[in-house]
Amino acid sequence: MSNYELAVVVSAKLEDEEREAKVNKVKSLVEKFGGTITNVDEAGKKKLAYEIQKMNEGYYYFIEFETDNTDAPSQLGSQLRITDGVIRFMCVRP
Numbered sequence: 001m002s003n004y005e006l007a008v009v010v011s012a013k014l015e016d017e018e019r020e021a022k023v024n025k026v027k028s029l030v031e032k033f034g035g036t037i038t039n040v041d042e043a044g045k046k047k048l049a050y051e052i053q054k055m056n057e058g059y060y061y062f063i064e065f066e067t068d069n070t071d072a073p074s075q076l077g078s079q080l081r082i083t084d085g086v087i088r089f090m091c092v093r094p
Contacts, residue, residue, distance in 0.1 A: 001066040002093060003038075004073060006030065008080070009058040009088040012045055022085045023061055029079050034069035048087075058087050 010022050023040075030037055043060035052058075069075075073091040080089045 001036075001068055002070070003064065003066055004035070004091055005094050006063040006065065006076065006091045007089060008061045008063065008086060009048070010061065011053075011085045011087055012055060012057040012059060014085050018085065019059060022083070025083065026061070026063065026080065026086070029076055030063060030065050030067075030072075033067070033072040033075045035065040035067040035072055037063060037065045039064040052087050055087065 006026070008023070008026055010019050014022065027037060027040070039062075041062040041064075043062060045057055045059050047057055048055065076091055077089070080086050
């Protein structure tokens with residue numbers, strides 16, 4: 001099993017329920033591609049280093065997961081690119 005950490009920045013313009021729905025969708029995508037979530041950290045609302053899509057703030061989430069599927073990060077990336085409300089994401093092996 002390989003360990004990965006997925007950092008996701010969600011739009012600050014979303015309501016609390018919508019934001020939780022987006023995070024739950026990301027979690028379900030991780031599980032869909034064969035991952036087992038080990039930890040989820042909500043870092044909260046933070047100022048972005050630069051303006052993205054006319055936004056200066058976003059909610060940061062860090063999702064740690066394990067998987068045997070070596071294609072999981074690329075599959076997650078292709079799905080997260082087209083997910084509304086997700087401003088930025090990055091998946092790395094710690």
